[in-house]
Amino acid sequence: MTSSHSFRLRILRSGSSGNAIFLEAAGTRLIIDVGLPAEVMARELDSIPGASPITAILLTHEHDDHAKGAGALSRLLDAPVLANAGTLAAAGDLLAGVSTERFVTGVPFRVGGVQVEAFPVPHDAVEPVGFVVSDNGGRMVIATDLGGVTDDLLARARDADALILEANYDLRLLSVSPYPWFLKNRILSPTGHLSNDAAARAVVEVASDRPQTVFLVHLSDINNLTPLARDTVQWALEREGIAAVRVEAVRPNGTSPLWEMQ
Ligand SMILES: [Zn+2]
Ligand SMILES: [Zn+2]
Structure with a gap:
């Protein structure tokens, strides 16, 4: 198939001091979690050929090491933040003035050319989820924390x-x-x-x-x-x-x- 069906993935940062994932499929480019300052994220994204524009930013949960840079990155890249109601509410001030969209845990939704489904995971946050991201060509599952x-x-x-x-x-x-x-x-x-x-x-x-x-x-x-x-x-x-x-x-x-x- 064409290259638009290829998945590309890079863990931009991983660990208790910050988490972020870049994921591309079917021409849709997602950031999952932003536990880094927006400037560091921008630099990391610059090192990936063809990583812009970012279609959307998805959050697994509101803990700082996953969400602290989400608002600033959203403004910097002009990309909306997608999360469930619990995470959006808990992230509160971090997302003030930012374009957000709400998804419902367990209900599949489309972002650009991919289907995303958030599923519940057991973690001490308000409404933590993992993600399944799929297109016709492949399926990717993210589960942390x-x-x-x-x-x-x-x-x-x-x-x-x-x-x-x-x-x-x-x-x-x-x-x-x-x-x-x-x-x-x-x-x-x-x-x-x-x-x-x-x-x-x-x-x-x-x-x-x-x-x-x-x-x-x-x-x-x-x-x-x-x-x-x-x-x-x-x-x-x-x-x-x-x-x-x-x-x-x-x-x-x-x-x-x-x-x-x-
Ligand atoms: Zn956590
Ligand atoms: Zn964490």
Whole structure:
């Protein structure tokens, strides 16, 4: 098919100090989460050939590391911010004077040439969601932040061409880390963050015979190691004899290469 059916994806930043994803499909260019200052975002986007104009900015939830730059970037790029009612209300001041559009969690909607569906994830925000973005050529699933993997997520991620999944911590590193207990308990809670082991189980569960790419994101720089997150998922796949899944772990506060699916 024509190049308009190719997916392009780049994790612009990943981790507790800021998250943002660039995603392009069917000529529609989306930013998912803006946990960085708008000027930094603009610089990152400049490094991607043909990354403008941005069609829309989507938010998973209102936490600062996902939303703090959304209003400023919206004004800078003249792109609307799309989120559900809970996130729009909770983001409040951040989005003052910004063009916003509301979607309903669970109800598919179109943005330009792609279909998007937001689905609920368990996390300690007002109305946190993951996204399925699809066109005729492919399907991509984004799930961060989340305290556990739901059957709903597994069903949506099965056979996806790309899965962007949180792998926040290694349980052993978290247990010996200098984090205070209240913070450890928050991370471990069913509405906190996802462990490498839980991410690995999910990836095994959704793998198919088709080539799939998994991006592990939101790695903690204290409670995780980039090679450990990748190997935990890779070993789980190897134990099950699954060879078609490629695993990329994005280092804390790092950026992924530009990924393209033809
Ligand atoms: Zn969060
Ligand atoms: Zn986060």
